[in-house]
Amino acid sequence: MxxxxxxxxxxxxxxxxxxxxxxxxxxxxxxxxxxxVLIGPNGSGKSSLAMAACGLxxxxxxxxxxxxxxxxxxxxxxxxxxxxxxxxxSELGSGLSVxxxxxxxxxxxxxxxxxxxxxxxxxxxxxxxxxxxxxxxxPFTELSGGETQRVLIARALATSASILILDxxxxxxxxxxxxxxxxxxxxxxxxxxxxxxxxxxLTEATQLADQVVLxxxxxxLAQGSPQEVISxxxxxxxxxxxxxxxxxxxxxxxGC
Amino acid sequence: xxMILGASLLLAVAAAASLMTGPVGWSDLDHQLLLxxxxxxxxxxxxxxxxxxxxxxxxxxxxxPLASPSVTGVSAGAALGVELALMGSVLMPGLLTILxxxxxxxxxxxxxxxxxxxxxxxxxxxxxxxxxxxxxGMVLSMLFSALGAYLLSxxxxxxxxxxxxxxxxxxxxxxxxxxxxxxxxxxxxxxLGASWCxxxxxxxxxxxxxxxxxxxxxxxxxxxxxxxxxxxxxxxxVTLGGGIGFVxxxxxxxxxxxxxxGHRQLIVACALGGAAFLTAADVCARVLHPGPGEIPxxxxxxxxxxxxxxxxxxxxxxxxxx
Amino acid sequence: xxxxxxxxxxxxxxxxxxxxxLACGWTRAGTAGPAAGASGPAASPVRSAxxxxxxxxxxxxxxxxxxxxxxxxxxxGMATRLLAVSSWSYAHGSRARLLHQVPHxxxxxxxxxxxxxxxxxxxxxxxxxxxxxxAQLRAAGMTVFNCGTERTAADAAQxxxxxxxxxxxxxxxxxxxxxxxxxxxxxxxxRLPPLCACYVAIYGGELLGGTAGTTYHDLLIAAGLSxxxxxxxxxDWPTYHLEDLVAMGPQVILTATGxxxxxxxxxxxxxxxxxxxxxxxxxxxxxxxxxxxxxxEAAEAVAAGRRQLP
Numbered sequence: 001m002x003x004x005x006x007x008x009x010x011x012x013x014x015x016x017x018x019x020x021x022x023x024x025x026x027x028x029x030x031x032x033x034x035x036x037v038l039i040g041p042n043g044s045g046k047s048s049l050a051m052a053a054c055g056l057x058x059x060x061x062x063x064x065x066x067x068x069x070x071x072x073x074x075x076x077x078x079x080x081x082x083x084x085x086x087x088x089x090s091e092l093g094s095g096l097s098v099x100x101x102x103x104x105x106x107x108x109x110x111x112x113x114x115x116x117x118x119x120x121x122x123x124x125x126x127x128x129x130x131x132x133x134x135x136x137x138x139p140f141t142e143l144s145g146g147e148t149q150r151v152l153i154a155r156a157l158a159t160s161a162s163i164l165i166l167d168x169x170x171x172x173x174x175x176x177x178x179x180x181x182x183x184x185x186x187x188x189x190x191x192x193x194x195x196x197x198x199x200x201x202l203t204e205a206t207q208l209a210d211q212v213v214l215x216x217x218x219x220x221l222a223q224g225s226p227q228e229v230i231s232x233x234x235x236x237x238x239x240x241x242x243x244x245x246x247x248x249x250x251x252x253x254x255g256c
Numbered sequence: 257x258x259m260i261l262g263a264s265l266l267l268a269v270a271a272a273a274s275l276m277t278g279p280v281g282w283s284d285l286d287h288q289l290l291l292x293x294x295x296x297x298x299x300x301x302x303x304x305x306x307x308x309x310x311x312x313x314x315x316x317x318x319x320x321p322l323a324s325p326s327v328t329g330v331s332a333g334a335a336l337g338v339e340l341a342l343m344g345s346v347l348m349p350g351l352l353t354i355l356x357x358x359x360x361x362x363x364x365x366x367x368x369x370x371x372x373x374x375x376x377x378x379x380x381x382x383x384x385x386x387x388x389x390x391x392x393g394m395v396l397s398m399l400f401s402a403l404g405a406y407l408l409s410x411x412x413x414x415x416x417x418x419x420x421x422x423x424x425x426x427x428x429x430x431x432x433x434x435x436x437x438x439x440x441x442x443x444x445x446x447x448l449g450a451s452w453c454x455x456x457x458x459x460x461x462x463x464x465x466x467x468x469x470x471x472x473x474x475x476x477x478x479x480x481x482x483x484x485x486x487x488x489x490x491x492x493x494v495t496l497g498g499g500i501g502f503v504x505x506x507x508x509x510x511x512x513x514x515x516x517x518g519h520r521q522l523i524v525a526c527a528l529g530g531a532a533f534l535t536a537a538d539v540c541a542r543v544l545h546p547g548p549g550e551i552p553x554x555x556x557x558x559x560x561x562x563x564x565x566x567x568x569x570x571x572x573x574x575x576x577x578x
Numbered sequence: 579x580x581x582x583x584x585x586x587x588x589x590x591x592x593x594x595x596x597x598x599x600l601a602c603g604w605t606r607a608g609t610a611g612p613a614a615g616a617s618g619p620a621a622s623p624v625r626s627a628x629x630x631x632x633x634x635x636x637x638x639x640x641x642x643x644x645x646x647x648x649x650x651x652x653x654x655g656m657a658t659r660l661l662a663v664s665s666w667s668y669a670h671g672s673r674a675r676l677l678h679q680v681p682h683x684x685x686x687x688x689x690x691x692x693x694x695x696x697x698x699x700x701x702x703x704x705x706x707x708x709x710x711x712x713a714q715l716r717a718a719g720m721t722v723f724n725c726g727t728e729r730t731a732a733d734a735a736q737x738x739x740x741x742x743x744x745x746x747x748x749x750x751x752x753x754x755x756x757x758x759x760x761x762x763x764x765x766x767x768x769r770l771p772p773l774c775a776c777y778v779a780i781y782g783g784e785l786l787g788g789t790a791g792t793t794y795h796d797l798l799i800a801a802g803l804s805x806x807x808x809x810x811x812x813x814d815w816p817t818y819h820l821e822d823l824v825a826m827g828p829q830v831i832l833t834a835t836g837x838x839x840x841x842x843x844x845x846x847x848x849x850x851x852x853x854x855x856x857x858x859x860x861x862x863x864x865x866x867x868x869x870x871x872x873x874x875e876a877a878e879a880v881a882a883g884r885r886q887l888p
Contacts, residue, residue, distance in 0.1 A: 278689075284695075292690060445595075481584070
């Protein structure tokens with residue numbers, strides 16, 4: 001089977017934040033139906049790369065292109081229709097219902113005066129995809145951690161973007177909720193989305209990813225299949241720890 | 257919808273009371289005096305609506321329920337601009353050949369408000385940081401008020417000019433003319449309409465700058481135009497009513513508790529609610545004063561607004577929202 | 579920074595609003611005049627200090643909000659045509675006795691409705707009055723004449739001429755103005771040597787002055803004194819430090835009654851020639867605050883004080 005062409009390409013990307021170069025010479029490409037996982041120790045640049053891939057951080061060098069067009073040249077609404085971003089935590093305060101939060105995802109499609117014809121349908125479908133339809137009327141701030149992440153993913157899905165970029169969606173969640181999120185991402189990739197996700201857990205990365213990118217100090221240390229990248233040598237270089245095969249807790253992801 | 261109807265009803269009642277209140281009895285009122293009262297009523301409606309919606313914009317822009325034109329120094333900046341125009345038009349009548357007084361004041365007020373907002377945005381970079389915005393706003397208010405006091409000292413022996421400046425600072429819509437209302441009407445109407453159009457964008461901006469940008473919001477344009485429309489609203493309100501505080505704090509927070517944070521319906525409700533609030537306060541200013549004369553309108557709104565601010569701040573702190 | 583469709587829409591809305599506001603606010607100076615049907619000579623317009631033109635005529639229900647012009651109207655025998663004056667003129671003006679026949683007195687900042695309810699045919703305001711209040715009165719159909727700011731005797735004479743012309747008594751006004759100025763000129767005693775003087779008042783520990791561009795300057799000159807503050811470059815109503823007075827070195831101090839002792843008790847007062855030599859002219863503060871033709875009484879009081887100096 002021929003793999004589809006890349007939908008998002010990052011070439012020799014460098015990013016500077018607060019006067020410090022946080023990414024240097026990053027090159028990767030993302031395809032539809034693929035899950036690409038970013039791993040690396042704290043401060044390696046995973047979050048910065050995720051934001052840069054969405055066009056939220058301007059490149060100091062290199063480029064991020066979506067469908068052959070530099071992402072920085074796209075108008076914000078057009079960019080939002082192509083690339084959806086799920087943050088690690090939301091800054092949303094109280095007063096909003098889950099449905100209102102997910103409806104934000106349709107902003108890029110709404111006109112100045114009226115809503116897009118598929119507005120309500122898209123919200124409903126997004127909530128259904130994350131199994132959160134029953135949460136629609138609940139206040140957003142009263143949700144559990146796992147429910148919050150699912151709703152944020154639903155908001156990203158409501159944009160109808162074909163590219164999903166997530167920044168540590170499963171951190172601070174218990175194992176059941178983490179499994180649920182990862183299962184969902186696998187399902188979305190199966191439905192044709194291109195998924196780029198930053199993760200901490202190496203076991204999850206091994207079991208979820210089609211491709212893994214190991215970052216260290218803002219540069220790519222290794223890139224390839226999970227088996228190639230998550231090797232004792234790479235792990236020692238990046239994390240300074242020794243990877244013992246079979247040690248620790250292992251768990252399977254059903255259906256992956 | 258019910259809240260909007262309720263606000264409309266309150267406004268109608270306050271408007272009727274305003275038309276019936278004055279030193280001349282209702283039965284002795286001729287069409288000229290009635291027109292005068294109508295002008296005053298319209299000034300109160302425009303100023304109240306403008307201040308309340310300016311508060312909504314600022315609270316959306318800074319994601320901070322305590323942000324309002326008076327707390328953040330925007331009203332003080334607009335007031336300084338209008339005071340400069342007031343003094344200029346009295347001391348240098350030649351200025352009025354360039355621009356009539358009715359246009360000079362809102363223009364100067366707009367410049368002052370924009371200056372204050374610009375300082376606030378430039379320094380309070382982390383706009384979710386509530387404390388820094390409020391503290392900085394207080395400092396800006398004090399700075400502009402100090403400059404206004406200096407202007408007052410320059411009017412030293414010109415006792416009438418000094419009195420004009422003091423009266424302006426205390427707030428009141430009794431000096432509104434048909435022309436000043438006519439000038440303010442298109443400014444307020446267009447600014448209200450534009451603010452309503454930005455409502456959905458402000459809803460998405462509740463998520464924070466980064467998330468909002470990822471959802472398609474042009475955050476730079478949003479900030480720019482929210483600033484401009486806030487300055488226009490604050491300038492129009494200050495030009496009509498002088499130093500009136502707390503309307504932009506009280507009305508949006510009270511209505512948001514019932515309506516939720518959706519900006520479009522909040523803006524409509526606040527326009528009506530702000531108009532009703534200020535009109536009612538103006539009636540109280542005339543009715544509660546012992547003997548002839550009236551209590552400064554700014555004093556009435558501050559007497560209500562300051563305790564509200566303390567109560568609201570304490571409640572939000574206790575709930576962990578601040 | 580790319581300009582988006584939203585920018586164009588907002589900019590267009592802002593421009594439209596500003597243009598509409600400008601169109602609503604633009605005024606053309608018109609000529610206001612006496613009520614239709616009023617008898618009298620053909621109205622000729624007189625230019626008001628705020629640039630508007632007001633037709634002269636037989637105004638008979640005059641509301642005066644300018645205390646400085648009330649004395650002039652009384653002096654011209656026109657107190658009977660006054661409908662209302664300020665409460666200050668009523669109580670303290672130099673012609674207060676003549677103004678007691680005026681039916682109404684107005685407190686400072688009188689409500690607009692109260693003014694309109696008097697149904698006057700002319701409102702006189704001072705140059706320092708609120709232009710918006712004048713605009714409100716005009717919008718309500720009142721004829722409003724701005725007498726200007728009467729800071730000096732020359733200003734007072736000019737205001738007198740203009741108001742007299744407005745009321746159809748131009749010749750009388752000219753005569754009174756000339757008489758006022760010539761009387762002021764004759765107040766000084768030519769036998770006394772010219773001395774350098776300074777007006778200083780002390781309120782709450784602050785030394786407040788009045789010099790070139792104010793009535794205090796006129797009073798000093800009328801009494802045959804030169805104004806030390808004006809010679810040193812001061813203008814209007816300055817606030818002094820003691821050192822400023824030492825630098826000016828006035829030989830005479832003009833002040834309000836009761837303030838002489840306070841000034842002499844200031845630390846370093848001995849450095850000021852006037853205070854060291856106790857050459858202090860104390861005048862009733864009500865007299866000192868008189869403007870308009872009331873300045874004449876004040877000047878005579880200062881001259882009398884000058885004659886009694888050691």
